[in-house]
Amino acid sequence: MENLERLSGRIGGGEYDRAFSYLYGCEERTLLAQRRRYLDLIRTFGERYGRQECALFSSPGRTEVGGNHTDHQHGRVLAAGVDLDVIAAACPNDEGIIRIKSEGYPEDVIDLRELAEKDSERGRSASLVRGIAARFMQLGLKIGGFDACTTSDVLGGSGLSSSAAFEVLVGTILSGLYNGGALDPVLIAQISQYAENVYFGKPCGLMDQTACAVGGFVTIDFDDPQKPVVEKVDFDFAHSGSRLCIVDTKGDHADLTDDYASMPAEMKSVAAQFGKEVLREVPPEEFYKGLGQIYGKVSDRAIVRAVHFYADNDRVPRQVAALREGDFPTFCRLVIESGRSSAMYLQNLFSCKDPARQGLTVALALSERLLAGKGGAWRVHGGGIAGTIQAFVPESLLDGYRAMIDGVFGAGSCHVLSIRPVGLCEVTTGLGR
Template sequence: MTDPVEHGPGRTAAAFQEVYGAVPAGVWAAPGRINLIGEHTDYNDGFVMPLALPHTTLAAAAPRADGVLRLHSGAVPGSVVELRVAELDPAAVGRAGGDRGGWAAYPAGVVWALKDAGLAVGGLDLHLDSTVPTGAGLSSSAALEVATAAALNELYGLGLDSRSIARLCQRAENAFVGVPCGIMDQTASACCTAGHALFLDTRDLRMRQVPFDPAAEGLRLLVIDTRVRHELGDGAYAQRRASCEAGARALGVRALRDVPYAHLNSVVAELADDPVTLRRVRHVVTEIRRVEEVVECLDAGAVRAIGPLLTAGHASCRDDFEISCPELDLAVEAATAAGALGARMTGGGFGGSAIALVAEAAVERVSTAVDRAFAAAGYRPPRLFPALPSEGARRLL
């Protein structure tokens, strides 16, 4: 993966010119994200708290007058994928990259979602570069979608605000790519601001930028990429969502967000005959409460106090929602044993990354402990890097 400092609009514009023989009309960026807390709560109308990473997808683009969509990725060897905007259809998505989850389905899906919403979108030449690790639970797909949408929004004068871009990109991933994701990833990529975590109510997209500067408190937020690649389209994500919807129906609520944390004991009694649904519901209800508690800590300036909440969130993801894996569990265990204030998996699960809140003086010790634990277990070496709360989607060139 390219380091963020080596990844710039000039290089992406030059790559566009090499592929298409012309200068792009502009270059747009959209970041990957980590989720500080609030896992699998977004499609339950709950609260989440992501922050944008400095790792971005860059989209160099130019409009076309002939209704042709040409797509090229610097990360995928091969020729340009060529489609017609008028013919884009979820049923024919296999043409956009070879299978339903192929990379080109994501930008093609964004074009389709904009067109399907009645927006005047024409053809496009698009070249994509990215430093967001794929399959690491850092929302590389959302970054790709939002970068594409940001380019189209400006090139075709669509007048969309960042919330609208997020919703249309979610629709692209749901209906075109076939992943039933919630709204968090796209909103984080479109709306985050530097130096903040985004406190987002996924029911109505009300949001508040909460100052989050671990370095000012002598802390670092480390990302531990286990290098176990996950695929959210494999059915496990959809199964979790279906379980949550079943739980909401059983409890007579619109979404699990409407189950008060104070009523959790009665929920346990009501779902006692369905232990799987009970576990899924319990995770969502307690995780929503953990988001609120993290916000309370940050508002009070008590950054260190969020550590135990992160670790509790991991235990809930592991035991109640059952979306962890041995590598993620080991990352959390090794980090906390070496002195991390808290750690948890982040993202959709089944692989990907963990995060650890670590005192600056303990970063080397924690990093070494995680590396050694992975080596002792016979796992691939993890990749560790600091998470710096960064800017959302924007034009660079």
């Protein structure tokens, strides 16, 4: 904890620039922007709660890199934390109450004496805070009240997991203020998933929370969802010669629940033909050998979606190997393969209910036109149907790529990001040393 006035002076004087460079990049305009962002947060915190000291915390958004719709079948994924994050200024209180004021949203107030689920909170951020605190207590971890203000630049609706970043941030604050900051990031991710599943009411997997918590490139094997195997992947993306772009095609996510639900449901329908719950439990050799016996008993689309699962699940470790070997061209080739499998077999580029609207397909076609054969890569990002694509763009092509995308989908549609080397953290002057 540090006095607000002294903390503001140190940030304004550049003492936190090393930490900011580690999290956000070292360009001067980036450092100045982060100074202003943190100073504004500290001022807002002091004005709202009248506190004289605070600690600073951060949790990044994430991007899915490999393994499209594989996690819900207990498969493998490759993801990465990005340089957009949600940050908090927080201070403990002795009232047994958590108060969190997130910029642009009503204040969440949680009495720690009342940690049972509340139906009235389902689908709201308060349920996440309550669920995280409840899970801490169930696991025998320390909890206590605190006041916090947060602000986020994680793009909502972009597939960068703004909700998971917030969940992980709440767990990080409780870890830092009451558990010595010693909790394993994967444990905080699991606690966050519990809160979203049980309290918020969304049956999400663990990929989003884990990628936000761990940061950098991270590969996760969900063969045993209760004990996922999480490995950091060392690769210096900052010196790869490429930039990561997330393209927002401005698609409408309304009325797409059935489209998203059909993908895990159809894959599970194939697994059921082999007496299993998910496809990871059916070896690929058994699937292909038995295809003649199950053909006609499930839909053709279910079968080709299973084909996608097996191919993309196998592709993830090859992507990981390419990164670890510093073979970026092979990595890019595998990204393109993953995208083509999603388009042809997973079929998640547009809704069958509205086939005339294909923003993702348009964005991918434009990306291929500019990047093919020039060291780039492109694929659907996240759930698909509507939303975003991902592209790895050589720096020499970045200006032209961004101009082309913004010219079609509107100014600001192409978001240029970096891979952040660390996930959840307390922001101190020692960060990045």
